Amino acid sequence: MGAGVTAAEKNAASGTGHAPALEARSLTLSWDGQTTVVDRISLAVAAGEVVCLVGRSGCGKTTILHALSGLTRPLSGQVLLHGEDITGTPGHVSYMLQKDLLLPSRRIIDNVCLPMLLAGVPRAEARAKAEPLFERFGLAGTEEKWPAELSGGMRQRAAFMRTYLMGADVTLLDEPFSALDAITRVEVRRWFCDMARELGLSALVITHDVDEAVSMASRVYVLAGRPSEGEPSHIAGEVRVDHGTGKGDFALTPEFLAAKREVLALLG
Numbered sequence: 001m002g003a004g005v006t007a008a009e010k011n012a013a014s015g016t017g018h019a020p021a022l023e024a025r026s027l028t029l030s031w032d033g034q035t036t037v038v039d040r041i042s043l044a045v046a047a048g049e050v051v052c053l054v055g056r057s058g059c060g061k062t063t064i065l066h067a068l069s070g071l072t073r074p075l076s077g078q079v080l081l082h083g084e085d086i087t088g089t090p091g092h093v094s095y096m097l098q099k100d101l102l103l104p105s106r107r108i109i110d111n112v113c114l115p116m117l118l119a120g121v122p123r124a125e126a127r128a129k130a131e132p133l134f135e136r137f138g139l140a141g142t143e144e145k146w147p148a149e150l151s152g153g154m155r156q157r158a159a160f161m162r163t164y165l166m167g168a169d170v171t172l173l174d175e176p177f178s179a180l181d182a183i184t185r186v187e188v189r190r191w192f193c194d195m196a197r198e199l200g201l202s203a204l205v206i207t208h209d210v211d212e213a214v215s216m217a218s219r220v221y222v223l224a225g226r227p228s229e230g231e232p233s234h235i236a237g238e239v240r241v242d243h244g245t246g247k248g249d250f251a252l253t254p255e256f257l258a259a260k261r262e263v264l265a266l267l268g
């Protein structure tokens with residue numbers, strides 16, 4: 001356990017010798033250049049891996065995602081995508097926000113095409129790219145509907161499809177299921193993990209729900225600290241989750257409880 005670069009690199013590469021899909025090396029982050037929110041955190045996501053970052057409210061999870069996506073520049077440290085330095089440059093990874101943020105005045109097809117249209121892809125071409133995915137994302141028949149006509153789970157799947165259509169193989173998700181009711185939430189996160197596997201995506205999901213993190217991830221990073229009280233956050237540890245055969249309800253297994261206990265202990 002521990003927060004060192006070497007541990008993160010070793011774990012993410014999983015002995016393959018390849019660079020991780022996404023890597024943060026010793027990032028120190030601040031909003032104002034003075035107050036340190038997170039101090040020298042290192043983490044990595046291997047290709048095709050779903051990793052979660054858990055931490056209490058206000059400990060700096062969103063701040064980290066902003067830096068990983070290139071929206072902000074770290075005070076120090078680097079962000080690498082497949083070994084390439086992308087520190088402070090947006091547009092290399094997909095980013096899905098807490099709320100589904102579908103535009104209510106646009107039909108679902110136009111919502112999911114939006115990133116492509118903004119990138120200058122002609123409308124007909126964008127639609128042709130999106131249309132075959134509706135079936136695959138369980139959204140067949142919703143193309144011409146308005147967001148308000150869809151259930152919360154369907155809207156979330158549409159938002160994920162829009163994120164997928166951004167075209168990056170690494171996706172950052174900020175509390176993606178928090179607006180959903182408990183039952184839908186479990187269904188959508190299972191669906192998300194299956195889709196990520198099928199599409200070969202690498203994903204870093206942030207959440208403050210320990211059960212969610214342990215259910216979804218092959219590894220969970222635990223972020224601890226109280227930046228608002230002058231105690232910058234750090235990675236308190238990393239928990240590997242043994243999902244066994246993947247059959248049955250994982251949340252009822254001893255492996256789930258063991259991992260959950262470990263995460264809770266690190267959260268303190």
Ligand SMILES: Nc1ncnc2c1ncn2[C@@H]1O[C@H](COP(=O)(O)OP(=O)(O)OP(=O)(O)O)[C@@H](O)[C@H]1O
Binds near residue numbers: 031037060061228
């Ligand atoms: N735009 C901003 N400008 C200045 N300070 C900010 C900004 N965004 C966040 N902060 C501060 O940085 C710290 C970390 O916030 P952040 O949103 O990253 O935490 P979080 O772990 O994602 O919280 P939550 O789980 O509640 O979303 C907090 O003290 C917050 O007040």
